[in-house]
Amino acid sequence: MIATGHPDVSVERRCELLGVARASYYRGPASGLRSGDLALMRRIDELYLQHPWMGSRSLADHLTIPEEPVGRDRVRRLMLLMGIQSLSPKPGTSKRHPKHPVYPYLLRGLTIDRPNQVWATDITYIPMARGFMYLVAIMDWGTRKVLSWRLSNTLDTRFCVEALKEALFKYGAPEIFNSDQGCQFTSEAFTSVLKQWNVRISMDGKGRFKDNIFIERLWRTLKYERIYLRTYETGTELFKDLTDWFNWYNNGRKHTSLDKQTPDEAYYQRLKLAA
Known part of the structure; x- marks a missing residue:
């Protein structure tokens, strides 16, 4: 069997050999990242796990140190790339996209105690x-x-x-x-x-x-x-x-x-x- 890392093996074949989807194949950092962005994204992720209510302003304030200020715009850009956002309520967030209907929350007050429930x-x-x-x-x-x-x-x-x-x-x-x-x-x-x-x-x-x-x-x-x-x-x-x-x-x-x-x-x- 050819090793998946061999340069002559296509991405599709590597994914087949690994048993993963094509979208799962790792291509390295996305374009547009600046120096230090990956390290900052890691710090954002750690802080966000503990405090998911924090928005870009709060995260920037907590991540800033005297030797390295962190701007809110930079944090906002990286949060967008990471697919995260503050969970604090905001006005207008309930607006629905006409092509993507949003369904009601059905679990409130529901006792969930069975597999596949x-x-x-x-x-x-x-x-x-x-x-x-x-x-x-x-x-x-x-x-x-x-x-x-x-x-x-x-x-x-x-x-x-x-x-x-x-x-x-x-x-x-x-x-x-x-x-x-x-x-x-x-x-x-x-x-x-x-x-x-x-x-x-x-x-x-x-x-x-x-x-x-x-x-x-x-x-x-x-x-x-x-x-x-x-x-x-x-x-x-x-x-x-x-x-x-x-x-x-x-x-x-x-x-x-x-x-x-x-x-x-x-x-x-x-x-x-x-x-």
Whole structure:
């Protein structure tokens, strides 16, 4: 077999050999980045994980030191590139794009205690040694099991749809699927798949961090237990390490909220009880 890093192997063939989507192939830092931007993006991500209500002004203030001032415009530009925004309420944020309908939030007051009752999804930024990638994951809300995930070098819709289809074909359809109002999840390409499987669509309210709290906790756990402890040189290296971590998370990490079961144990045992 030809090594995936061989210069004569096409990107498509490398992705095939690795078992990842074309969008998952790492191409290095995006064009337009300035000197020091990658390091600053890492600092923004760490601070944002702890304080998602912070906007560009607050982040710039907290990131500025006497030796290195950080401007708000620069932080705003990098936040846009990272796909994050302040979760504090703002006027006019509920305006809907006519081609991307937003669905109501269906989980308020709902007791979620069964596998495949509610799934949730989100995208997060992953720093690399010389660039960055985006990670999407789909989680079973009631058992915290990560059902599927995908990496991408762009904030497109395709890698989200691929993750969704994988979860549906492996585990069947949930009753409700919850996401934020990001354009990837409100797109026709994404919602049409859910409709084909007769899944009810739920979307977080703007500025409602707690509406999707469990997958936000997943990102914090992943980044502080693995991502921030390592430096990834290539997308292949990141992909392999994430594969190991998600396998451990599902099969080895016990949750107090699950009576000290792993997500896999909780998912499959509760499926049997529900049968």
